[in-house]
Amino acid sequence: MSLATARLLLLCGAAGLAGCHGIEMHRGDGHGHGFTHLAVHVPHDHKGNSCKGAGNCNVTIRFACDPPSTSPPTPDKCEVYADPEVVAIDRVQRIMFTVDSRAIDFERDGISFQSSYITCAPQADLKKFTCDANIPSGTSPGFYKYSIHVTSFDVVDPWVVNY
Numbered sequence: 634m635s636l637a638t639a640r641l642l643l644l645c646g647a648a649g650l651a652g653c654h655g656i657e658m659h660r661g662d663g664h665g666h667g668f669t670h671l672a673v674h675v676p677h678d679h680k681g682n683s684c685k686g687a688g689n690c691n692v693t694i695r696f697a698c699d700p701p702s703t704s705p706p707t708p709d710k711c712e713v714y715a716d717p718e719v720v721a722i723d724r725v726q727r728i729m730f731t732v733d734s735r736a737i738d739f740e741r742d743g744i745s746f747q748s749s750y751i752t753c754a755p756q757a758d759l760k761k762f763t764c765d766a767n768i769p770s771g772t773s774p775g776f777y778k779y780s781i782h783v784t785s786f787d788v789v790d791p792w793v794v795n796y
Contacts, residue, residue, distance in 0.1 A: 675699045680717040690720055690728045694781055696737070705736030706786075713781055713789045721794045722766050730762040732783060740782040747778045768795050 677697035684690030693716045696706035703710045715730075722728065728751075730744050744753045744762040750772070753764035764779075774795055781789040 675712045677714060681719040682717040683721040685721055685723050690722055690726055692720060692728060692730045694730060694732045696734060706734055708786050713783055713786050715781060715791045718791050719794060724768045724770060726766045728764040732760050737783050740784060743782050745780050751777060
């Protein structure tokens with residue numbers, strides 16, 4: 634098992650997402666990022682959340698910075714992350730992504746899933762992305778890797794879980 638898979642299973646367990654154990658990986662390489670800048674790692678909370686049966690699922694794109702007062706966020710002092718980092722969704726569900734910074738926008742490819750089951754589109758102001766999951770019935774539960782791309786930062790690759 635890769636370190637990325639182990640971390641996902643740990644996050645799933647911590648969030649109380651039943652059914653996360655033993656599920657297969659969908660279309661992800663499990664290796665993380667390809668950085669073009671020196672990677673900054675700033676400790677932050679790692680959360681998981683179940684959106685099953687909850688209508689829209691909301692994910693906020695945040696910036697962990699050192700020092701925390703860094704404004705606006707910069708790649709040399711901040712790390713981009715999704716809050717929550719792992720979400721469980723229904724087979725058919727909408728996920729709303731919002732950038733938590735007035736100074737940073739999504740790029741045109743701001744949120745993109747590596748699975749054709751989940752399609753995304755930017756909103757007019759590039760502060761929000763809407764993604765629609767339409768996972769065919771009978772599809773095995775699994776992790777779906779996606780990319781976060783915001784202005785001036787490297788792409789980040791977290792996960793969504795369908796179980």
